[in-house]
Amino acid sequence: MVAALAALASALAPAVAAPLLLLCRPLAWLLLLVNDTFAAPSWSAVSVGSPGLAGALLCYAALLAAWRWRGAARALGAAVALVALLAPAPARHLLAMRRGGLEVTFLSVGQGDATALLLPDGSAVLVDGGGEARGRYDPGARDVVPWLRDAGVTRIAAVFLSHPHPDHLLGLPAVAAAFPVEHFFTNGRTGDEAASAAFAHLPPPTRLAPGEYFERAGVRFEALSPPGGSEAWTENDASLVLRVSHGQVAFLMSGDIESEGEAALTGGPFAPLLRADVVKIPHHGSASSSGEDFVAAVRPAYAVATVGRDNRFGFPATEVVARWQAAGAHVLRTDEGAVRFLSDGRAVRRAPASASLDALALARERL
Incomplete structure (x- = not known):
């Protein structure tokens, strides 16, 4: 009541509003204290994947029915609401596993890189996690974690x-x-101090040297770069370059390598492994990357530029896009939305990004 009077007074007589607001202060402080106390424990919030429009409507309808019903019918309505809220994300995961194959999604995280891979056994792998240098937002919390939850992921391989x-x-x-x-x-x-602070919240890292690999469910992640003796290279050129192979299909995750890193690859022992069906364009499509020799060695069907909308760098550079197109690649950009591919181990095709979070679309999806 006092708060309502204070709001009214602030519009009609601001001088009167101040003492009324002071009367509200103890109650507001107490309300915030109670809120913070109950929000502090880790169990105070449970994160779930999005139920989607159909799940949300069913949940609300079941809650309304449970409110009006009595006895066992009320319990049934509450149970239906809970299932409508919690089941869609696991259902999507099960449907993706039933479909099989390798699913690769270049996420739209602004000016940064984050690629999620769902393997044939249902496990998840992530290549980079995005980030914003000035700390204005966290693409990991805003984009990557919600996508993984919506896809029904519960752990990352x-x-x-x-x-x-x-x-x-x-x-x-x-x-x-x-x-x-x-x-x-x-x-x-x-990296620098900011990187060290981030590493402190991550598992102990393992360096993957060229030729070493991690393999799971028939998908191999093989390191091609950086080679020994690259300690003087820039952070970009020393990027971990991965060849992700699934049967006869290959994805090349090139990090942010530029001319020096590209030259070492095209002139080194791993040059034959650069050929790929899909490439993540090096360094977001900067003019200092995607040299002619590198583009010719990769010759992909698809080239993905991971960029933010209207980014201040002007990525991807016009000449870089033209170079990949001249090599026969269809150039795609994450500032236009996530880019998703499916592989059956023999061929790769582009698939709608929205389908990965749509149970009905996943049920119809075939490799």
Whole structure:
């Protein structure tokens, strides 16, 4: 009542509003104290995947019915509401496993990199986690964690960090806080103070040297770079470059390598492994990357530029896009939304990104 009078007074007679607001202060403080006390424990909030529009409508309808019904019918209505809220995300995961194959989604996280892979056995792998250097928002908490929850992921088999720059690293602590992470692979570099602070919230890293690999459910993640003797390279050129192979299909995750890193790959022992069906365009499509020799060695069907909308760098550079297109690639951009692919081990195709979070679409989806 006092708060309502204070609101009215602030509009009609501001001088009168001040003492009324002071009377409200103890109650407001008490309300905040109670709220903070009950919100502090980790169990005070339970995160679930989005139920989707149909699940939300069913949940509300069942709650309304439970409110009006009595006895066993009320319990049934409450149970239906709970199932409508909790079941959609696990259902999506089960449907993706039934479909089989490898699902690769280049997430839209602003100006940064984050790629989620769902393996044939249902396990999840993440390559980079996005990040925002100025700390204005956390793409890990805002974009990556919700996508994983919506996909029904409950744990992550492996996280790969290409290099410890903010737009690849700073989203990962939120991911590690939300899900158990079994393995964490890096290029061996620790970065600056901000990177060290982020590493403190992640599992102990394992350096993946060229030729070493992690394999699960028929999908191999093989490191191609950086080679020994690259200690003087920039953080970008020393990115962990991964070849992700699923049968005859290959994805090339190139981090932020530029001319020096590309030259070492095209002129080194792993040059034959650069050929890929899908490539993540190096360094977001900067003009200092995607040299002619590298593009010719990869020759992909699809090239994905991980960029933020209207980014201040002007990525991807016009000449870089033209170079990949001239090599026969269909260039796609994450500032237009997530980019999703499906592989059956023999061929790869682009699939609607929205289908991964739509149980009905997943039920109809075939490789």
